[in-house]
Amino acid sequence: MSLLSLEHVSVAYxxxxxxxxxxxxxxxxxxxxLLGPSGCGKTTTLRLxxxxxNAEAGNFMFSGKDYTKVPVEKRNFGFVFQSYAxxxxxxxxxxxxxxxxxxxxxxxxxxxxxNRMLETVSLGGFEKRLPGALSGGQRQRVAxxxxxxxxxxxxxxxxxxxxxxxxxxxxxRVEIRRIQQELGITTVYVSHDQEECFSISDQxxxxxxxxxxxxxxxxxxxxxxxxxxxxRFIGFGNFIAFDGRNDEGADIELSRGELKFQAxxxxxxxxxxxxxxxxxxxxxxxxxxxxxxxxGTEGNALTGKVQVSTYLGRSYQYQVETELxxxxxxxxxxxxxxxxxxxxxxxxxxxxxxxx
Amino acid sequence: MLSxxxxxVFIFLLxxxxxxxxxxxxxxxxxxxxxxxxxxxxxxxxxxxxxxMETFRTSIVISLxxxxxxxxxxxxxxxxxxxxxxxxxxxxxAVFLSPVLIPGIVLGFTLxxxxxxxxxxxxxxxxxxxxxxxxxxxxxxxxxxxLENFDFAVEEAAQSLGAxxxxxxxxVVLPNIRSGILAAILIAFxxxxxxxxxxxxxxxxxxxxxxxxxLTYVQNYFxxxxxxISVILMVLTAALMFIIERLMxxxxxxxx
Numbered sequence: 253m254s255l256l257s258l259e260h261v262s263v264a265y266x267x268x269x270x271x272x273x274x275x276x277x278x279x280x281x282x283x284x285x286l287l288g289p290s291g292c293g294k295t296t297t298l299r300l301x302x303x304x305x306n307a308e309a310g311n312f313m314f315s316g317k318d319y320t321k322v323p324v325e326k327r328n329f330g331f332v333f334q335s336y337a338x339x340x341x342x343x344x345x346x347x348x349x350x351x352x353x354x355x356x357x358x359x360x361x362x363x364x365x366x367n368r369m370l371e372t373v374s375l376g377g378f379e380k381r382l383p384g385a386l387s388g389g390q391r392q393r394v395a396x397x398x399x400x401x402x403x404x405x406x407x408x409x410x411x412x413x414x415x416x417x418x419x420x421x422x423x424x425r426v427e428i429r430r431i432q433q434e435l436g437i438t439t440v441y442v443s444h445d446q447e448e449c450f451s452i453s454d455q456x457x458x459x460x461x462x463x464x465x466x467x468x469x470x471x472x473x474x475x476x477x478x479x480x481x482x483x484r485f486i487g488f489g490n491f492i493a494f495d496g497r498n499d500e501g502a503d504i505e506l507s508r509g510e511l512k513f514q515a516x517x518x519x520x521x522x523x524x525x526x527x528x529x530x531x532x533x534x535x536x537x538x539x540x541x542x543x544x545x546x547x548g549t550e551g552n553a554l555t556g557k558v559q560v561s562t563y564l565g566r567s568y569q570y571q572v573e574t575e576l577x578x579x580x581x582x583x584x585x586x587x588x589x590x591x592x593x594x595x596x597x598x599x600x601x602x603x604x605x606x607x608x
Numbered sequence: 609m610l611s612x613x614x615x616x617v618f619i620f621l622l623x624x625x626x627x628x629x630x631x632x633x634x635x636x637x638x639x640x641x642x643x644x645x646x647x648x649x650x651x652x653x654x655x656x657x658x659x660x661m662e663t664f665r666t667s668i669v670i671s672l673x674x675x676x677x678x679x680x681x682x683x684x685x686x687x688x689x690x691x692x693x694x695x696x697x698x699x700x701x702a703v704f705l706s707p708v709l710i711p712g713i714v715l716g717f718t719l720x721x722x723x724x725x726x727x728x729x730x731x732x733x734x735x736x737x738x739x740x741x742x743x744x745x746x747x748x749x750x751x752x753x754x755l756e757n758f759d760f761a762v763e764e765a766a767q768s769l770g771a772x773x774x775x776x777x778x779x780v781v782l783p784n785i786r787s788g789i790l791a792a793i794l795i796a797f798x799x800x801x802x803x804x805x806x807x808x809x810x811x812x813x814x815x816x817x818x819x820x821x822x823l824t825y826v827q828n829y830f831x832x833x834x835x836x837i838s839v840i841l842m843v844l845t846a847a848l849m850f851i852i853e854r855l856m857x858x859x860x861x862x863x864x
Contacts, residue, residue, distance in 0.1 A: 302764075354775075
């Protein structure tokens with residue numbers, strides 16, 4: 253049974269529906285990320301779970317109880333804000349102790365728990381500092397400690413790392429995952445950064461326009477996006493709209509007019525029924541015109557002309573114009589293709605996925 | 609050239625104050641510059657004229673009570689205006705600030721016309737209401753500007769940790785705008801204590817404020833007592849402004 257579930261929830265803001273008939277559930281101990289562009293409803297979903305927003309319709313169930321009408325302060329959920337939201341007038345110690353003191357714990361117990369939590373987030377020795385005297389990373393750690401020390405039933409993160417610089421972001425997300433797994437605490441994490449979400453989550457929900465487009469293990473989403481939106485969002489830069497499809501053979505046979513393509517079936521079956529082919533720029537291969545393509549590559553190739561070539565550092569990126577439009581190809585190569593050169597774009601069948 | 613210009617502006621602004629200060633030490637009975645000696649007798653005179661002491665007390669009481677009323681109205685108003693985006697917010701903002709925009713004479717006359725003439729309120733009550741009205745915009749504006757630097761996510765953080773809205777307001781919001789509230793109180797106090805245009809309509813037989821009493825006094829006497837009072841008020845004002853500057857800086861005067 254799931255610990256948390258949103259059932260047919262609708263949320264409106266300024267008479268505009270942000271979420272409509274929205275459903276979501278989460279198992280105990282898991283970390284679920286809500287991923288999507290700004291305005292997709294991910295923060296709204298998080299704030300609804302936290303209790304900062306009220307639903308117009310639908311229910312929020314938590315551990316078997318109806319939490320729809322339970323006010324924020326009675327939910328016992330930890331919330332970590334993008335802006336950290338530390339109490340500026342209180343020391344690090346008092347910030348972390350805030351929730352414990354509200355729970356009327358003995359001061360000795362408060363002291364013990366706060367100190368243990370500050371050790372957990374590697375902030376021992378910072379007790380007396382005011383938030384203003386801390387760096388961004390330290391502030392975020394205080395915010396996490398403050399949310400965790402109350403032993404919340406659920407931990408919520410709202411873009412917690414987006415105000416930090418790139419290196420710190422990577423360190424902090426490892427830290428967040430470590431603490432989350434150590435304490436086995438169920439977590440909902442909102443971000444617009446796919447790498448961040450994929451690296452720390454058990455489940456990722458990719459959202460668009462107030463709907464979940466795909467909810468799955470990160471590796472599955474990365475390999476097999478379910479929709480065109482998800483594919484685009486996670487970097488499938490090339491698309492081919494096919495007009496025929498045959499699933500009877502070992503591979504899926506696809507056609508576009510006279511052109512034939514093949515796509516490998518997914519292991520375990522139950523692929524997608526869509527007609528739109530998607531492939532990442534990294535997975536396309538570029539060959540000189542007339543090069544020997546070896547066996548088994550009948551079809552799955554297009555001839556074209558290099559329009560633009562740019563240097564990315566690790567590889568070159570080419571825009572190749574073909575009869576099916578322009579394709580983006582990333583390729584490491586000693587001798588790059590030059591602008592105007594005739595080339596063949598090859599689509600490995602294992603990498604070509606079909607989306608709705 | 610520019611520094612000369614600056615110097616002239618300073619002389620123009622501060623000159624009269626310097627001259628008043630110097631003449632307050634005049635030993636004679638007529639205000640003149642330069643003074644013919646040095647004496648503190650007109651300072652002593654302030655405390656001997658009972659009208660000054662009485663109106664000083666009235667001024668203080670009205671300013672403090674009015675301040676309290678303006679805070680009770682102004683803090684929630686400033687909070688609502690900063691915290692929420694709601695329909696009619698801009699209009700409400702304009703209404704709350706209108707006493708600064710309307711000439712004092714007009715406001716004073718209007719208050720007289722309605723509070724005293726129509727509703728027949730006692731003079732003290734009318735005076736108190738008038739002063740509350742002129743203090744309110746300053747209270748709202750200064751507190752709203754200090755709330756502008758307050759991240760309301762902090763409030764939500766407190767709630768998520770188990771605090772009620774009321775607890776959050778007193779334990780989290782108020783401590784963070786404390787200096788703003790203090791500055792608001794001092795600025796409003798100065799505004800009320802020095803006010804002439806509203807008071808002149810709202811004072812009456814037996815009840816007056818210090819500035820109105822000074823005005824009345826000058827109409828009858830021309831001795832240096834007024835200069836002496838002016839010096840004392842200047843020192844008081846300067847001290848308060850110094851504290852305000854220390855609390856908040858003057859930045860909010862130029863903001864928005």
